[in-house]
Amino acid sequence: MSLSPNKALKEKMVGVGLRTDHYSHLEESPKTKVDFFEALTENHLGSKGRPYQILEHIRKDYPLTFHGVSLNIAHHTGINFDYLKKVKELVTPFEPMVISDHLCWTGAPESNLHNLLPFPYNQETLNFLCDRVDQVQNYLNRVFVLENLSAYFDYTQSNMSEWDFLKELSLRSGCQILLDVNNIYVNSVNQKFDAKEYLETIPDQSIAEIHLAGFTDMGDFLFDTHSKPVYPEVWELYKLATKKAPHAPTLIEWDDDIPEFNILQNEAIKAKKIIEEVHFEP
Amino acid sequence: MNLKELQEQFLNSVLCDSFDEGIKKSMIPGGKLDKVSCLQAYKNDYTARLSSALGDNFESIWTILGDEDFFKLTHHYIKEHPSSHYDLGEFGNELPNFLINHELPYLSELAILEIEFRRLFNSSPSLSVDQEKLAALGDPSEVRFNITSLSYLSSSKFPLYRIWELRGQNSEEKFKKIEWKPENFFMYNSTGTVQVLFLSNNQKDLLKALISGQTLGAALEKLEGIEEVEVQELFTNLVINNLIVDLK
Numbered sequence: 001m002s003l004s005p006n007k008a009l010k011e012k013m014v015g016v017g018l019r020t021d022h023y024s025h026l027e028e029s030p031k032t033k034v035d036f037f038e039a040l041t042e043n044h045l046g047s048k049g050r051p052y053q054i055l056e057h058i059r060k061d062y063p064l065t066f067h068g069v070s071l072n073i074a075h076h077t078g079i080n081f082d083y084l085k086k087v088k089e090l091v092t093p094f095e096p097m098v099i100s101d102h103l104c105w106t107g108a109p110e111s112n113l114h115n116l117l118p119f120p121y122n123q124e125t126l127n128f129l130c131d132r133v134d135q136v137q138n139y140l141n142r143v144f145v146l147e148n149l150s151a152y153f154d155y156t157q158s159n160m161s162e163w164d165f166l167k168e169l170s171l172r173s174g175c176q177i178l179l180d181v182n183n184i185y186v187n188s189v190n191q192k193f194d195a196k197e198y199l200e201t202i203p204d205q206s207i208a209e210i211h212l213a214g215f216t217d218m219g220d221f222l223f224d225t226h227s228k229p230v231y232p233e234v235w236e237l238y239k240l241a242t243k244k245a246p247h248a249p250t251l252i253e254w255d256d257d258i259p260e261f262n263i264l265q266n267e268a269i270k271a272k273k274i275i276e277e278v279h280f281e282p
Numbered sequence: 283m284n285l286k287e288l289q290e291q292f293l294n295s296v297l298c299d300s301f302d303e304g305i306k307k308s309m310i311p312g313g314k315l316d317k318v319s320c321l322q323a324y325k326n327d328y329t330a331r332l333s334s335a336l337g338d339n340f341e342s343i344w345t346i347l348g349d350e351d352f353f354k355l356t357h358h359y360i361k362e363h364p365s366s367h368y369d370l371g372e373f374g375n376e377l378p379n380f381l382i383n384h385e386l387p388y389l390s391e392l393a394i395l396e397i398e399f400r401r402l403f404n405s406s407p408s409l410s411v412d413q414e415k416l417a418a419l420g421d422p423s424e425v426r427f428n429i430t431s432l433s434y435l436s437s438s439k440f441p442l443y444r445i446w447e448l449r450g451q452n453s454e455e456k457f458k459k460i461e462w463k464p465e466n467f468f469m470y471n472s473t474g475t476v477q478v479l480f481l482s483n484n485q486k487d488l489l490k491a492l493i494s495g496q497t498l499g500a501a502l503e504k505l506e507g508i509e510e511v512e513v514q515e516l517f518t519n520l521v522i523n524n525l526i527v528d529l530k
Contacts, residue, residue: 042369048406053474070368076286083368108293111364114331115324117292120308125285153320154310157283190312221313221323 012275013249014268015065021258023054030061032261034268036097038251041068045086059094065209065251066091067178070112071101073132073146074119077109084139097249098209100145100178103129103166116149120157121165126172133173145208147178150186150215150224162187163198167206176208179248181241185234186215186222199240207245212238212271213253227256230267235274242271243278250275283308296325297364332360335370340377340396342449343389371400388440395446395469398434402471405432410472410524419529423499427492428528429520433470435493437486441465443478472524479523484508485516 015036018026020043026032037058044051058064070083091099107113119125136144148166160168170177179202188195212235214228230238230252242250252267283304291305301321311320333356337344344352359380365373375397381390408430419425436442444460466486468479481489484505491501502508520526 042371046369046371047404049402049404049471050474051404052406072368074285076284076289080368105289107365108289110366111293111297112366112368113293113296113324113328114335114365114370115327117324119285120288128285152312152315152323153317154312155288155308156310157288157308187312218313220315220319 014271016252016264022261025261036063038065041066064096065098066096068101072106075105103146104149118151120155121160130173133175145176145178150183163201170206177206178209179207180211181237182213182234186224190221207248210250226253335373339374342446345449402476411526426530430525430527437466439464443467
């Protein structure tokens with residue numbers, strides 16, 4: 001099932017991440033003001049128990065997206081097809097709008113760092129990643145979506161900007177982009193670049209989904225913690241992002257210090273209001 | 283320097299005690315971070331993330347030990363056992379062995395219970411044997427009762443389940459009230475939720491024999507002291523909770 005741009009615009013789709021903290025609430029009060037839920041792929045890969053039953057329960061009323069953290073697409077050893085097979089088996093029955101993971105590496109097969117790690121942006125890694133994306137898309141037989149990550153350093157081996165790399169990767173490989181606006185803001189402050197230039201460079205039609213989240217100011221750097229409400233500066237950037245990609249559904253992420261569902265839902269309502277302001281008000 | 287070298291150097295910097303000089307030369311840190319503090323941030327995040335996973339996966343052990351001792355334990359464990367699985371829910375499967383010589387002698391068994399609970403929690407219940415087939419059963423002594431594999435039979439000299447039940451609670455007072463005596467229980471998932479049956483020693487031995495594939499007759503022969511009421515109670519529970527999946 002693919003999401004047509006007009007449908008998304010008409011329905012102003014804004015979703016939230018599905019988290020175990022909210023399972024009981026959603027079982028008792030399945031009617032919410034959000035339009036879809038995003039499941040963390042790894043939370044459901046090894047489970048046919050309650051987490052899976054909740055997913056089936058939610059899918060009766062809402063579309064789903066699946067968002068992974070373990071594809072490890074940028075690691076030099078290559079794609080783990082056992083993992084990808086499990087992902088395919090998991091997501092297929094749910095007909096998700098989007099299947100995504102991160103444009104990063106996460107560790108070696110024998111020692112997984114469980115972190116989203118950057119790599120140098122240059123022609124060598126671009127060629128390598130185009131090949132890997134091709135393998136993933138061929139295996140899944142659908143367009144795959146990759147998220148820009150938050151990173152706390154760059155490499156001297158980079159000779160392209162992150163945004164030019166993403167643009168080239170999407171144009172050459174046909175993958176789409178999950179544009180995490182919070183990550184763009186965090187990186188723009190930490191790595192001192194213009195976030196608007198980043199947004200303007202990404203091809204509109206390459207954007208499949210938008211993520212919003214909160215960061216933590218650590219003093220020395222901004223840390224992408226997903227533990228706070230979305231910051232005003234990120235909402236401002238979001239206005240530009242949703243104007244640029246009206247077809248892309250928006251997702252509020254909150255992974256740490258997770259609040260009550262209603263607080264999360266209020267962030268989604270805020271995003272909906274911005275979509276209305278940007279697209280429907282003179 | 284190619285991608286493979288960079289990734290190996292970064293990985294070693296996070297996993298080992300010192301930071302690789304090669305990766306330091308290749309880094310341009312963000313914010314006000316210098317190269318060492320940037321690598322340290324990733325190293326700290328790695329330890330915090332895996333410690334947090336152990337806290338989620340072994341909540342009862344965290345409750346028993348308290349923050350300080352638990353995180354001291356997790357730091358040692360993480361150093362000895364890097365994660366090799368994509369799912370953090372699988373992290374810590376070596377913890378029972380790691381705890382085998384711990385001064386609290388029940389911690390290793392408690393870690394096994396946590397792993398078994400997660401296995402049952404994440405499984406879809408299997409179908410039980412047809413009730414008509416059970417009702418039509420004649421002499422059961424020659425029958426092998428196939429008990430659901432979505433179960434865990436525990437027999438300990440410690441009250442493991444009573445301890446495990448207190449996980450995540452401010453439970454010092456409740457912990458003091460636990461009666462320290464041996465405990466047998468059978469944990470299972472037959473309806474989508476994990477449940478537990480407490481068993482007498484005889485019931486535990488009978489169930490263990492049935493699970494090992496013995497016929498009811500053979501199992502009872504070795505249990506001279508078992509009373510009929512114990513057998514009836516065990517079988518009533520097995521039937522009403524749909525724990526018999528086949529008869530042979």
